[in-house]
Amino acid sequence: MTASNETQMSADASADTLKLRDIVKRFEKPGQGQILVLDRVDMDVEGGAFVSLLGPSGCGKTTLMNVVSGLVEPNSGTMRRGDRDVSPNDLSLGYIFQEPRLLNWKTVAENIEFALEARDVPESEWEERTERYLEMVGLGDEGDNYPTRLSGGMKQRVAIARALAIEPEIILMDEPFSSLDEITARDLRQELLEIWQREQKTILFVTHDINEAVFLSDYIYMMNTDGEMFAKRNVDIDRPRKYDDPAIAERETELYREFHENVVH
Amino acid sequence: MNRLHQSLYTAASLVVLLGLWYAGGLAFPEVLPGLPETLAALITVLTTPGPYGNMFYFHVWKTIEMLFASLFVSMIVGTILGIALGRSDSLESTLSMWIYGWLAIPSLVIVFVSAIWIGFNATSGYFAVPVVITPFIALNMWEGARNLDPDLAEMAEFFGAGRFQKFKDVIVPQLAPFLFASFRSGLSIGWKITLLVEAFLLTRGVGFMFKRYFDNYDLPTMMSWLIIFVVFLIIVEYGVLAPLHERVMEWRPEAEGVRVTE
Numbered sequence: 001m002t003a004s005n006e007t008q009m010s011a012d013a014s015a016d017t018l019k020l021r022d023i024v025k026r027f028e029k030p031g032q033g034q035i036l037v038l039d040r041v042d043m044d045v046e047g048g049a050f051v052s053l054l055g056p057s058g059c060g061k062t063t064l065m066n067v068v069s070g071l072v073e074p075n076s077g078t079m080r081r082g083d084r085d086v087s088p089n090d091l092s093l094g095y096i097f098q099e100p101r102l103l104n105w106k107t108v109a110e111n112i113e114f115a116l117e118a119r120d121v122p123e124s125e126w127e128e129r130t131e132r133y134l135e136m137v138g139l140g141d142e143g144d145n146y147p148t149r150l151s152g153g154m155k156q157r158v159a160i161a162r163a164l165a166i167e168p169e170i171i172l173m174d175e176p177f178s179s180l181d182e183i184t185a186r187d188l189r190q191e192l193l194e195i196w197q198r199e200q201k202t203i204l205f206v207t208h209d210i211n212e213a214v215f216l217s218d219y220i221y222m223m224n225t226d227g228e229m230f231a232k233r234n235v236d237i238d239r240p241r242k243y244d245d246p247a248i249a250e251r252e253t254e255l256y257r258e259f260h261e262n263v264v265h
Numbered sequence: 266m267n268r269l270h271q272s273l274y275t276a277a278s279l280v281v282l283l284g285l286w287y288a289g290g291l292a293f294p295e296v297l298p299g300l301p302e303t304l305a306a307l308i309t310v311l312t313t314p315g316p317y318g319n320m321f322y323f324h325v326w327k328t329i330e331m332l333f334a335s336l337f338v339s340m341i342v343g344t345i346l347g348i349a350l351g352r353s354d355s356l357e358s359t360l361s362m363w364i365y366g367w368l369a370i371p372s373l374v375i376v377f378v379s380a381i382w383i384g385f386n387a388t389s390g391y392f393a394v395p396v397v398i399t400p401f402i403a404l405n406m407w408e409g410a411r412n413l414d415p416d417l418a419e420m421a422e423f424f425g426a427g428r429f430q431k432f433k434d435v436i437v438p439q440l441a442p443f444l445f446a447s448f449r450s451g452l453s454i455g456w457k458i459t460l461l462v463e464a465f466l467l468t469r470g471v472g473f474m475f476k477r478y479f480d481n482y483d484l485p486t487m488m489s490w491l492i493i494f495v496v497f498l499i500i501v502e503y504g505v506l507a508p509l510h511e512r513v514m515e516w517r518p519e520a521e522g523v524r525v526t527e
Contacts, residue, residue: 118427
């Protein structure tokens with residue numbers, strides 16, 4: 001573990017910082033024995049921050065995020081917040097997957113109600129929440145439409161509304177824009193940042209796209225293919241950020257160089 | 266192609282078929298019963314009591330009763346079996362060979378064995394027909410259960426959906442096309458087996474009527490019975506199954522010809 005902490009967190013922020021320590025995860029692969037996916041990984045997710053997990057494909061980013069989500073049980077390691085050990089069940093989480101993962105046989109509004117029902121939100125609140133969050137992602141008129149009639153970008157907007165509708169503190173996002181065309185993806189990133197700032201959410205964002213990570217994040221964790229977290233880097237660029245800001249390109253180049261040294265041997 | 270065009274094509278195919286039949290009946294009277302004779306026989310069947318003083322609807326009803334009772338049982342057993350096979354690897358390894366073995370048993374053998382075990386009565390039929398069609402339904406549902414989307418299961422798991430909500434909102438809708446396909450194949454196979462049972466073992470039902478008029482070499486009356494039951498099955502398909510299928514599947518993009526922009 002060579003993670004160097006560039007930031008000194010304020011005492012305030014550290015109280016609701018989610019701290020993962022020494023997370024180890026091994027998977028059994030048929031014919032290959034055990035594979036070490038996460039090698040004693042540490043990660044701090046500060047409250048209200050936009051945090052990215054950056055790394056090449058198959059490096060265990062999604063696995064690490066799923067340790068937070070509870071979909072993956074680590075072999076060892078702790079997750080703490082304040083002075084207490086926490087489990088995924090103690091956290092208020094939303095999830096936006098790489099694919100929209102909508103129920104195609106339900107209307108857009110019913111897809112959001114599915115999550116509300118699953119989270120035991122009282123039925124009396126469904127209509128108001130569905131309307132509110134569909135409006136927020138710009139799909140106020142699509143509630144009665146079926147997902148199969150929507151474009152890829154619109155489907156991912158529905159998935160964002162679904163994650164927001166359960167009103168989580170932390171939103172987990174797993175390469176949510178990677179299957180969209182670049183123009184659609186850029187629009188969605190802008191809107192995501194606006195929503196994040198207005199709604200005061202914490203976002204943990206998995207990506208393999210350095211430019212995307214720099215544009216979006218407050219700080220970036222970088223992983224290599226050996227399951228090690230080798231760096232934590234800040235992005236000190238004022239918001240709102242612009243795609244053509246030379247500072248973004250510059251930071252991207254620096255991080256790329258670092259990646260190249262650590263990942264490509 | 267709009268609806269009017271479709272019905273015109275359907276009507277045209279019917280007219281051509283009747284025309285060919287009429288011409289064929291004139292050309293090969295020994296092979297093909299003439300159209301006028303068949304119509305006359307059909308009217309007789311529809312209006313006068315047949316053997317044992319029963320009207321045609323009694324026999325049709327008896328056949329329907331056996332067919333649909335068997336389908337009901339087979340759909341339940343076959344669906345449970347198929348889903349269990351698709352969900353459990355160990356069950357799949359244990360049972361898959363036997364399912365294929367079961368499928369390989371000729372239905373005629375099942376009917377005969379039922380008669381020996383149970384006797385020449387309707388109970389044999391209520392046993393034999395489900396035994397024949399259940400593996401077909403299980404095979405279909407097995408395929409459906411294997412194709413359940415793990416991503417959706419993970420999504421439902423993450424959001425914390427309960428067992429019932431997962432079943433009703435995530436699993437059943439994915440299985441719906443397979444349920445329809447199972448029901449259709451069960452219906453078409455089941456009706457053939459029901460006829461076998463009635464022809465060999467019973468003294469009522471459409472199968473028995475075929476047997477009886479076969480013994481008399483009465484081809485026009487056999488044709489009339491065939492027409493009656495084929496019309497019934499077409500009504501079931503177009504009157505019940507197709508509209509239901511369309512309703513359940515209305516979310517599909519092609520339902521309104523809308524192109525998905527991906």
